[in-house]
Amino acid sequence: MRLRTSSAIASVAALTLLTGCGAADMTKQASPFANAQGARTVTLSVQSWVGAQANVAVAQYLLEHELGYRVDTVQVDEVPAWDALSQGRVDAILEDWGHPEQEQRYVEDKGTITAGGDLGVTGHIGWFVPTYFAEQHPDVTDWKNLNKYADLLRTAESGGKGQLMDGSPSYVTNDKALVKNLNLDYQVVFAGSEAAQITQMKQFAKEKKPFLSYWYTPQWLTEQVPMTEVKLPPYKEGCDADPEKVACAYPVTPLQKYLNTDFAENAGTAAEFLKKFKWTTKDQNQVSLLIAEQKLRPEEAAKKWVDSHESVWKEWLS
Amino acid sequence: MATLTATAQKPAPPGILTHRAVRKLLVLAVAAAVLGPVAATQWPGAAWPGALTVDVSEPLGRASDWIIDNRDSHPLFLYFFGHVSNVVVLAVRAVYLALLAVGWAGVTAVGALVAWRVAGVRLALGTAAAFLACGLLGMWVPTMQTLALMVVAVLASVVVGALLGLAAGLSDRMDRALRPVLDTMQVLPAFAYLLPVVLVFGIGVPAAVLATVVYAAPPMARLTSLGLRGADKEVLEAVESLGTTARQRLLTARIPLARKELLLGVNQTIMMALSMAVIASVIGAGGLGDRVYQALASVDVGAALAAGIPIVLLAVVLDRVTGAAGERLGGPGAAGKSPLTWLYVLLAAAAVAVAGRLGDFLDWPDGWELNIAEPVNRAVDWMTAHLYSDVPVVGGTADWAAHFTSWVLNPLRDGLQWLPWWSVLLVVATLAWLIGTWRTALTAVLAMAAIGVLGVWDPSLDTLSQVLAAVAVTLVVGFATGIAAARSDRFERLLRPVLDVFQTMPQFVYLIPVVALFGVGRAPAAAAAVVYALPAVVRITAQGLRQVDPAALESARSLGATSAQQLRQVQLPLARRSLLLAVNQGVVLVLAVVIIGGLVGGGALGYQVVFGLAQGDLATGLVAGAAIVCLGLMLDRVTQPTERRTQKKGA
Numbered sequence: 001m002r003l004r005t006s007s008a009i010a011s012v013a014a015l016t017l018l019t020g021c022g023a024a025d026m027t028k029q030a031s032p033f034a035n036a037q038g039a040r041t042v043t044l045s046v047q048s049w050v051g052a053q054a055n056v057a058v059a060q061y062l063l064e065h066e067l068g069y070r071v072d073t074v075q076v077d078e079v080p081a082w083d084a085l086s087q088g089r090v091d092a093i094l095e096d097w098g099h100p101e102q103e104q105r106y107v108e109d110k111g112t113i114t115a116g117g118d119l120g121v122t123g124h125i126g127w128f129v130p131t132y133f134a135e136q137h138p139d140v141t142d143w144k145n146l147n148k149y150a151d152l153l154r155t156a157e158s159g160g161k162g163q164l165m166d167g168s169p170s171y172v173t174n175d176k177a178l179v180k181n182l183n184l185d186y187q188v189v190f191a192g193s194e195a196a197q198i199t200q201m202k203q204f205a206k207e208k209k210p211f212l213s214y215w216y217t218p219q220w221l222t223e224q225v226p227m228t229e230v231k232l233p234p235y236k237e238g239c240d241a242d243p244e245k246v247a248c249a250y251p252v253t254p255l256q257k258y259l260n261t262d263f264a265e266n267a268g269t270a271a272e273f274l275k276k277f278k279w280t281t282k283d284q285n286q287v288s289l290l291i292a293e294q295k296l297r298p299e300e301a302a303k304k305w306v307d308s309h310e311s312v313w314k315e316w317l318s
Numbered sequence: 319m320a321t322l323t324a325t326a327q328k329p330a331p332p333g334i335l336t337h338r339a340v341r342k343l344l345v346l347a348v349a350a351a352v353l354g355p356v357a358a359t360q361w362p363g364a365a366w367p368g369a370l371t372v373d374v375s376e377p378l379g380r381a382s383d384w385i386i387d388n389r390d391s392h393p394l395f396l397y398f399f400g401h402v403s404n405v406v407v408l409a410v411r412a413v414y415l416a417l418l419a420v421g422w423a424g425v426t427a428v429g430a431l432v433a434w435r436v437a438g439v440r441l442a443l444g445t446a447a448a449f450l451a452c453g454l455l456g457m458w459v460p461t462m463q464t465l466a467l468m469v470v471a472v473l474a475s476v477v478v479g480a481l482l483g484l485a486a487g488l489s490d491r492m493d494r495a496l497r498p499v500l501d502t503m504q505v506l507p508a509f510a511y512l513l514p515v516v517l518v519f520g521i522g523v524p525a526a527v528l529a530t531v532v533y534a535a536p537p538m539a540r541l542t543s544l545g546l547r548g549a550d551k552e553v554l555e556a557v558e559s560l561g562t563t564a565r566q567r568l569l570t571a572r573i574p575l576a577r578k579e580l581l582l583g584v585n586q587t588i589m590m591a592l593s594m595a596v597i598a599s600v601i602g603a604g605g606l607g608d609r610v611y612q613a614l615a616s617v618d619v620g621a622a623l624a625a626g627i628p629i630v631l632l633a634v635v636l637d638r639v640t641g642a643a644g645e646r647l648g649g650p651g652a653a654g655k656s657p658l659t660w661l662y663v664l665l666a667a668a669a670v671a672v673a674g675r676l677g678d679f680l681d682w683p684d685g686w687e688l689n690i691a692e693p694v695n696r697a698v699d700w701m702t703a704h705l706y707s708d709v710p711v712v713g714g715t716a717d718w719a720a721h722f723t724s725w726v727l728n729p730l731r732d733g734l735q736w737l738p739w740w741s742v743l744l745v746v747a748t749l750a751w752l753i754g755t756w757r758t759a760l761t762a763v764l765a766m767a768a769i770g771v772l773g774v775w776d777p778s779l780d781t782l783s784q785v786l787a788a789v790a791v792t793l794v795v796g797f798a799t800g801i802a803a804a805r806s807d808r809f810e811r812l813l814r815p816v817l818d819v820f821q822t823m824p825q826f827v828y829l830i831p832v833v834a835l836f837g838v839g840r841a842p843a844a845a846a847a848v849v850y851a852l853p854a855v856v857r858i859t860a861q862g863l864r865q866v867d868p869a870a871l872e873s874a875r876s877l878g879a880t881s882a883q884q885l886r887q888v889q890l891p892l893a894r895r896s897l898l899l900a901v902n903q904g905v906v907l908v909l910a911v912v913i914i915g916g917l918v919g920g921g922a923l924g925y926q927v928v929f930g931l932a933q934g935d936l937a938t939g940l941v942a943g944a945a946i947v948c949l950g951l952m953l954d955r956v957t958q959p960t961e962r963r964t965q966k967k968g969a
Contacts, residue, residue: 032407032408032410032411032414032466032523033410033411033414033463033466033523033604046612048612072604074602074604074608075608075611075612076521076602077931077932077933077934078932078933079932079933079934079935080520080521080602080931080932080934082934083386083520083521083934084520084521084522084602087520087522089520089521089522089602105386105387110390168932169925169928169929169932169933170929170932170933190919190921190925191838191919192838192916192917192918192919192920192925192928193614193838193917193918193919195618196833196837196838196918196919199837199838200837200838295692295695297689297691
C-alpha cells in the first residue's frame, strides 16, 4: 500500500516537473541526428521520384564538397514534408509540385516556411499511352474515345474495367475524381510506388502491350519508352479547386523550392546556395538517367554532373 | 440464453463437446432464420448498408487541422506534449552523440566485451562481426541512429512495462483491468499504432519512439506480472513468517524470484522495439528503416538488402545476448560474477575508445565499404529477366503471382464481398462460438460490425481475403513441415537455426525479397506474410506433436497402427490444442504483414494507412487503422481456443 502511494507521489512529482517548468514548443525541434559533433548539418527532404533524387544528390554533393556541410536526407512524402519543414525537422524541399492548401497555411498564415524560388524545371502531369499504341490507334489520344479501348486495357487487378495505372499514393492526383466525372469505364490501380509503376510499364513495353498511365514530364523513362499524352478537357484556372468535382487536365507547374524560415534566415551560405540552386530540365534528366538507368549511386551521378558543368554551379555559390 | 452461457463456460470433457457444438449451432441457426430475412429486406444488397455507417472522417479531419493549427500555441501541447517530445529528442540525441563519440572501434569493442561477459566468447565474436559488417556495408551512421533510437525506446518500454507489470502483479483489480488490454495489444499489427502518435506529434523521431514504446511495453508488463504472480507460494510464506514488511518481501523475494520472467520480458521488448523501430521509418524514424523504405520506394533491392542485413544482424545479436544473459542469471551459480571482471571490461572498452579518438578512428573509413547493392541488383535483374516469366514448364514467378491473384485472391475477395453483410457476421459468430466462448463470439461480431459502421467494409473484406489465402498457405506448409520436424530429429536439428533467424527478423525485411521475386501487388504481400508466419506455426506444431503422451503412442503402436494411422488418429487429435494455437498465431502474424504489404501494392486497409500518412490525410488513415484493430480483434477471437482463455485466467 505504501509502495503504491509513494509511487503515485513520485509520478505526480515527475509530471509536475515535466509540465511545470515553462512551455516547450514542439514545432521548433530539429531532428536529434542533426548537427552532431559540431558539424553544420543541412537536412534535405528527398522525395521518392528520381528527378527529386537528382536535385538532392547534386545539392548534397556541392554542400558537402564545396561548402563543408554534413547533409542528412530523409524520405518524407510530399504533404507530411510540409509539416516537417515547418517544424524544422527538414530544412528544405527542393522540388514541390504545387500544394496550395499547405502554402496558404504555412507560408502565408504561419510564416514558418519561406518560398525558395524556382527550381528551373517545369513539370506537367497527365495521362499517357505508349507511342506504339498511339500510332496504331490515333484516336486514343482524346479522352472521349478512351471508353472504346477499355477492353484492351483490362488487367487482373482492374476487374472488368480498363486499367488506369497510378504510382505512389503520395503524388498529386485527381485521377479517381476524373474517372468518375468524365464517366470513364476505368479503374484506377495504384502500383504503390513510382518504381513499381516503372517496372510495370517496362514490362508492358517489352511485350508491346498497350497501357494507360498517370505520368508526368520531365521524366527520364520517356527517353526509353516514348509516350504520348491523352488530351483531357483543357485546364482553366480554378477548375481543380474542388477535388471531388475536377473534370479537367492538370496544370503546367513551374516547380518550386521551399525553405524553413529559421533556416533561411540563419543558415548563411547553405541557405543562400539552396535559394540560388536552379537548373534546367535537361540537366536534371541527365543526372536522373545516371541514377536510374546506369544504376550509379546518387553521389557518383552528382559527381559526374558536377565535374562537367562547373560554369552552372559556380553561379550558385557566388 | 442464460442457461446456455453457463454451459459454455463450464470446463466440459471432450465427449460433450460435439453435443454442445450442436446446441450452439441450433441457437445460431434460429438466430439466422429470424434475423437474416429481416436484415435482407430492410437493407438489401451485399455491402454494408449505408444507413448503418457513421461518417467519422469529417470530425477527424477537423481534429487533425485543429492540432496542426494549435500545436505551437495551445497549453496542452506547450506544457505537456512539447515536453514529452523534448525529452525524447534530447535523450535520443544524447545517446547518438555518445555512440558517435565512442567511434566505431569503441562501439564494436564495448558490444563485444559486454557480450563476452554475459554470454561467452562465441557470442562476443558474433557481436563484433555483426558491428563490423554494418560498417562494411556502408551503414555505420544509420545503424547508430537506429541503435540510439532503440536504446531510448527500450529503456522507456522496460520502465513503463515494469511499472504496469508491478501494478498488475500486486493488485488483483489492476490485473483484471490490464490483462484484456495487454492481451489485445499483443495481437494488433504494428501499423495500427503509427497513426495516433503522428496525429499528435507529427512526423519525426518523437512519434517514432512513442509508437515503439506503446508497441514494445506490453510484453514486459505481462511477463513482469506473470513472474510476480508465479512465485513459489512456500518461499513467500517462509519469508512472510520472518516478519518482513510487504516492501521487503517484494524487493528480497518476489522480484528476485521473478528474475527469469523479467529478463525474458526485456528480451521480448528489445525484439519488438527493433521490429517497430524499423517500421516507424514510415513516420520519420530515420536510420536503417529509412534506408530500407527509400530503397523499397525505388525497388532498389540491392540497397534495401544493404540496409536490411544490419537490421537482421542487430536483431540476432541482441536476441542471443539477452537470451543467454537470461539463461545464465536464471540458472544455477548465477550469483558468482565478480565486479572486478566488469571493471576490466569497462577499462578495456574505454581504452579502445580513447585509442580510437587519438588515432582519429571515429568515422567509419570511406575506403572500407563493400558495395553489395550493385551485384545484388545485377542478380535481381538476371532473375527478373530469366525467372520472372515464360520459364518453360513451371512458369515464371511473376506468372505464379498473377495466377495466385486471379485464381485465389480475386475469387476469394469477390466471394467475400458478394456475401450479404449479415451472413458474414453470422459466420464470424459461428466460428468464434464453436472454438471459443460466447464472450469471444460477441467480441468478434462487435468488432466486425464496427468495421461496417466505420464505412470500410469492402476494403476490410479485401484485406480479409488476403489474410485467409495467406493463412491457408501458411497452415498447409507449416503443418507439413511441423509434422516432418516432429517425426525426424535430424530434420528438426537442421531446421532449428533457420527458424531462429527467421523468427527474429523484423517484418519489414520480408518485403524486400518478395518484391524482387513477385513484383508488386497483392500476391507479394501474401507471400511475405506466409514467410513471416511460417516459423511460429512450424514450431508450435512440432512442439505440440512431440508433447503427445508417449504412452498413448506406444499403445497405438502395439495395436499395430501404421505410422500414418498413429499420426492421424493419435498424435493430431491429442495435439489439437497446439494446432489451434498455431492457427491463432498464424492468423495474427499474417495480418500484421498483409497490412504492411500496403507498401508494395497490397492495397486495401494497408494502402489506406500508407495513403493517410503520405497525404497527411489522417482521417482516412485513422479509420483504416481502427478497422485494422477491429479485424485483428475479430481474427484473434475467432481462432482463440477456449483452453487458452481458461489457462490464462488461472495463470
